[in-house]
Amino acid sequence: MDHLSFKTVSVNKANADKAWVVVDASVAPLGRLASQIANMLRGKHKPSFTPNSDCGDNVIVLNADKLYVTGKKLTDKIYITHSGYPGGQKRINLRDKKAKDSTRVIEHAVKGMLQGNKLGAEQFRNLYVYKGDQHPHEAQQPKAVELKNL
Numbered sequence: 001m002d003h004l005s006f007k008t009v010s011v012n013k014a015n016a017d018k019a020w021v022v023v024d025a026s027v028a029p030l031g032r033l034a035s036q037i038a039n040m041l042r043g044k045h046k047p048s049f050t051p052n053s054d055c056g057d058n059v060i061v062l063n064a065d066k067l068y069v070t071g072k073k074l075t076d077k078i079y080i081t082h083s084g085y086p087g088g089q090k091r092i093n094l095r096d097k098k099a100k101d102s103t104r105v106i107e108h109a110v111k112g113m114l115q116g117n118k119l120g121a122e123q124f125r126n127l128y129v130y131k132g133d134q135h136p137h138e139a140q141q142p143k144a145v146e147l148k149n150l
């Protein structure tokens with residue numbers, strides 16, 4: 001009767017099959033790119049997905065400086081930060097933030113699509129974003145991934 005009873009296997013840190021993947025940021029708009037990256041970081045593309053463990057892949061994003069958005073988002077999208085002091089609110093639009101550091105734009109978008117707890121922070125640490133097309137992770141032998149459903 002063992003062939004009729006199947007056991008659900010929960011993935012944990014010890015038996016998670018974590019791979020390294022490379023994504024090109026110049027192939028899709030910011031939101032579509034960030035949602036695909038967030039799914040890869042969470043591991044939702046794997047059949048062994050477990051919602052309460054870090055079973056996602058390590059994602060390397062290249063060409064962050066070639067990132068693009070549609071519409072008038074470069075001037076209309078505003079990032080707001082606050083220092084905690086009275087009058088300490090700062091506003092910066094997407095164009096200025098991209099000119100200052102284009103990797104922060106992708107990181108901010110992906111972080112907003114992950115969980116807001118310790119697991120989301122742990123999954124976010126598996127994201128590596130670089131401005132150009134070079135990265136220092138050749139020893140991990142990352143695989144290039146084509147983003148689909150864009």
